[in-house]
Amino acid sequence: MASQEIEALSSALARLPGLGPRSARRAVLHLVKKRETALPALLDALLAVQDTLEECRICGNVDTRDPCGICSDPKRDAKSICVVEDVADLWALDRAKLFSGTYHVLGGRLSALDGVRPEDLAIPGLLARVEAGGVDEVVLAMNATLEGQTTAHYLAERLEDFSVRITQLAHGLPVGGELDYLDEGTLAQALRARRPMG
Structure with a gap:
């Protein structure tokens, strides 16, 4: 069983169009394995558009x-x-x-x-x-x-x-x-x- 935080991340990703529960889990596993490079890049990209999308x-x-x-x-x-x-x-x-x-x-x-x-x-x-x-x-x-x-x-x-x-x-x-x-x-x-x- 994954932690509550990892399950919450999987659930959030699974709600995106084109991603089901299995694809979301694979994405989370990739982010965990590559957390040194992939996770900061993803966070930076999300933060960069969070307040500027119009x-x-x-x-x-x-x-x-x-x-x-x-x-x-x-x-x-x-x-x-x-x-x-x-x-x-x-x-x-x-x-x-x-x-x-x-x-x-x-x-x-x-x-x-x-x-x-x-x-x-x-x-x-x-x-x-x-x-x-x-x-x-x-x-x-x-x-x-x-x-x-x-x-x-x-x-x-x-x-x-x-x-x-x-x-x-x-x-x-x-x-x-x-x-x-x-x-x-x-x-x-x-x-x-x-x-x-x-």
Whole structure:
């Protein structure tokens, strides 16, 4: 039996997405074995972001500054906005370095089963950005799930009144797949083959 403190650390890690109890125990064992190097580095990294993490008021990205590094980058093409369901999707697309525009994080997707309605998402912020002008294209990069496609169609309807080109990622993304789990080649192909909605 491990001590109460080690069990508490395992339990805390097991609550993180993608880590179950077994993975959390393995992570704790690694930290214990490498406590001279791994533990201080992890603690320093956690402390460095503990008080500085913020949600970008423009796009909803998570960064240590507001506006985030993407929104404040003058090299970004502000005429093109890529709409994603959550921050993990934004990070996956931006990691591929194939999209030079800006992003907008909805904070979820429409889902009648889960009770997620349009007013629960960051749709007003997106509409305000488009209405302010200077946006030529809105890329709807929703996950290839039923809820993701429902969200994309809802957004396309809301954006119809604006003079912007509405595109979506090409089909060919695996049905039921989520952007955060796709390789960069698949993401590259989907971005290059985006097409108008409707």
